Amino acid sequence: MTVTSIDVLDSVVDITAQTESDTISESLITTILQLTPANQVLVLDYNPDTNPDFMVVACSDIFLFEEEKDAIERVLRSCVAIGDNVVEYSKTDNQSLLAVPIRFGEKDDIHAVVFCKCDQVKGDEVQLIEGLAKIYENYQKIISASERDGLTGLYNRKVLTTKIDLLLDRFLIQGSSITDDPTHHHWVCIFDIDHFKQINDTLGHVFGDEVILLITAMMKQNFDDEDILFRYGGDEFVAIMHPQSREDMEATVRNFFDAVNNRDYGQAKNVSISMGAASINDQELNAITVLGFADQSLYKAKQNGRNQVAFYEDLIASGELKSLVPEDDVELF
Template sequence: MTITSIDVLDSVVDITAQTESDTISESLITTILQLTPTKQVLVLDYNPEAIPEFMVVTCSDLFLYDKEKKSIEHVLRNCVFKGESVVEFSPNDKQSLLAVPISYGEKNDIHAVVLCKSDLLKGVEVQLIEGLTKIYENYQKIISSSERDGLTGLYNRKMLTTKIDLLLDRFLIQGTNLTNNPTQYHWVCIFDIDNFKLINDSLGHVFGDEVILLITALMRKHFIDEDILFRYGGDEFVVILHPQSREEMESIVRTFIRAVKERDYGQAKEVSVSMGVAAISDQELNAITVLGFADQALYRAKQDGSNRLAFYEDLVLSGELKALQPEDDVEFF
């Protein structure tokens, strides 16, 4: 395989033309496959505090990790331990496994690894993969900073509608519920801090920011990696919960609301949140509609006081809310 500088330049252009984290990962995999003798590529998240530590986020072969988990995890851990690229050759199938670390954050910790499987790799081919991975790493940092809230590190408002619309697109493609279980749904939860203006006015905005950070920490503790967390703005937050039953979801969000109420906030004696929840189903047409349902539920929850939880579907069934029709022209936000 003869690779020209034009080929490499075109690949760099393709990677940096993407505007979302997921599509950048897919572009990196395509580029490595095109420019090197690599046969399979995985991009894995790494979190030493999670179980499992490594999680496949994008791949060219869905089953490679399961089929060769032992040998792959050996080279991945070796890569993380050394903090540099590692190549291991397997004499059994005469294939090479290359692991290249990806670092993010102020401490430059390893948060992901690119793994390639191929015939014996030459030094120049390893260098090319390392160079492409570095471009990917640098560009991911740029994309991540534009997708994240500066204070909390949660996804920002811009990403909220994008993530929900991606779920709704899957409805259109599959033509069915997102899970095989008709009793399970993704759920959108919108909540804000009760009487947050009083906290800012009496204790100052710096203390208000500290409360927001403490609640963000509780969000990360009580929701799992499959859930998507957002700071919508100010003291408003959104969580998209992974598919589960109404009973499971309600138990999780009530536990979170209780944990917020019971936490010690120092000078702020009373801190609580109120939440509105709505299911994401194939009846919704766009993210604004889904968010509108949850926001209506939040509005009703706050009308009842503080530290409250309300469900859009319950409010519709009870007649407290009128079910929104797709043609209704309503601006929620």
């Protein structure tokens, strides 16, 4: 395969034309397939503190990971262990397996791996794939910064639905349900600060921002590292919680409420929050549906006295809410 400098330049243009993390991954896969001997490509997130620690973000073959999981994970783990490219030749099917680490974050740790399966790969072809992965890595850092809220550092509203839909898609790609334990679910929690407008009106927006930052700090302290935290806008926040039982989920939320209620806010005196929560399962239609469930529950929590959490499933069971019938083209926020 002859690759010209124009081909490489065009591929860089294609990758950097994307504006979201997930579409960049798809563009990287397309580029590697076009410019190298690779016939199958995976992009996987890596987090040693989660189970599974490798999670498919994007792929050229939806069945590849499940069908060749042992061989792929062996190469991925070797790549992470040495912190560098790994090439392994498979005599069984005369294919080369290549893994290239992707580094993000303040500590420049490995947070993702690009995996390629290809015909025997040469040194310059490995270098080309490594170079494309480095372009991907650098541009992901730029995009990641744009996905964060400027005040709190949490994810912003722009990527909320994308993150939930990606969560659902990943489990479909890897051939699994949301969780193997039917009593464990991902959870979406939406909450806001009770009477926050009064804080801004009486004490000023600078003081209001300080309250926002205190709430953010308590979120980071009380939610798990696996949970994904967002500032939806103003005094509204969202947490996507990792798979767990409702009992464990409620314990986390209870600790968070206690932290908020017991905090000294100075002139603001008492500050409280109201929250709506809903479980995510692989039967849900999309992110908008799940967020709609939690948002309806938040409304009920506020209606029933504030400073409390309301669960969508409980409200449906009690008849306080009727089942939401979503329309795919209607935004619920």
